[in-house]
Amino acid sequence: MSCFSSADESAHYGFSVCMLLQHYREQLGWAREGVVELGTGDATAIADVVAGLPELRVRSFDISAPSVERARENIAARGVADRYTVEFGDFFDRADSAAGPSASTVIANPPYIPAPDRDIRMPELWGGVYGNDLVLQLLKAGYRNVVTAVPSYADPETTVRTAEDLGYRVVNFLAMCLDYGEYSSEQKVRDHVRRLVAEGRGWAGEDEYMVAVALFTQDADIPGDRGAQLLRALQIAV
Numbered sequence: 612m613s614c615f616s617s618a619d620e621s622a623h624y625g626f627s628v629c630m631l632l633q634h635y636r637e638q639l640g641w642a643r644e645g646v647v648e649l650g651t652g653d654a655t656a657i658a659d660v661v662a663g664l665p666e667l668r669v670r671s672f673d674i675s676a677p678s679v680e681r682a683r684e685n686i687a688a689r690g691v692a693d694r695y696t697v698e699f700g701d702f703f704d705r706a707d708s709a710a711g712p713s714a715s716t717v718i719a720n721p722p723y724i725p726a727p728d729r730d731i732r733m734p735e736l737w738g739g740v741y742g743n744d745l746v747l748q749l750l751k752a753g754y755r756n757v758v759t760a761v762p763s764y765a766d767p768e769t770t771v772r773t774a775e776d777l778g779y780r781v782v783n784f785l786a787m788c789l790d791y792g793e794y795s796s797e798q799k800v801r802d803h804v805r806r807l808v809a810e811g812r813g814w815a816g817e818d819e820y821m822v823a824v825a826l827f828t829q830d831a832d833i834p835g836d837r838g839a840q841l842l843r844a845l846q847i848a849v
């Protein structure tokens with residue numbers, strides 16, 4: 612077991628979460644409720660966000676023991692351990708188990724590597740055959756607001772359509788082109804992504820793909836319905 616490491620992707624995630632939380636501060640109500648996070652990784656990106664937003668509290672979960680250990684060190688080093696906590700375990704088993712009100716906003720850069728099976732470089736990053744199993748599970752978990760990474764090669768159209776069926780709208784998003792990193796460039800993953808793209812289940816260039824970090828909401832008071840724009844930003848023809 613190792614710790615997820617992809618500096619560009621983590622920076623994009625952290626920056627985008629920060630922008631979306633700040634921009635929709637009142638509507639999301641995170642200063643009152645805090646947020647929960649699926650998948651801490653090494654925690655550096657969100658620890659910097661917590662450091663920059665003094666009212667933000669994040670309760671995070673990760674199934675990778677080395678990640679939890681590294682995350683706790685990084686969080687302590689940034690002096691935000693009182694507002695950014697990490698628990699070892701499956702988000703879907705643990706996040707709602709504690710006493711007290713559950714947050715209405717979840718943030719995640721979820722596992723999204725598509726592959727025929729879990730036998731990949733970092734198995735904790737497996738997102739199922741189409742890559743979007745975890746994001747679909749997150750959308751079905753009952754949070755009013757979901758801020759999540761949506762990669763272009765992991766069947767984003769099904770993600771957006773499923774979200775719509777569940778009563779979500781895409782409020783806004785930030786998109787960035789990323790070079791294939793350690794996990795996407797594994798030959799087994801590359802070959803699988805090529806097949807998915809050929810089937811019309813996503814987009815990827817020879818060595819690059821798009822990732823958007825999007826805010827989905829079921830809250831009628833938060834305006835915006837940008838599912839089509841999100842898909843176009845991910846190079847999906849709609």
Ligand SMILES: C[S@@+](CC[C@H](N)C(=O)[O-])C[C@H]1O[C@@H](n2cnc3c(N)ncnc32)[C@H](O)[C@@H]1O
Binds near residue numbers: 615653678720736
């Ligand atoms: C793509 S990494 C993102 C890490 C970090 N948020 C970042 O962006 O740098 C996804 C993380 O989710 C964790 N993970 C996978 N499945 C999980 C689950 N069911 N519950 C909690 N964490 C999970 C993995 O171990 C991994 O650390």
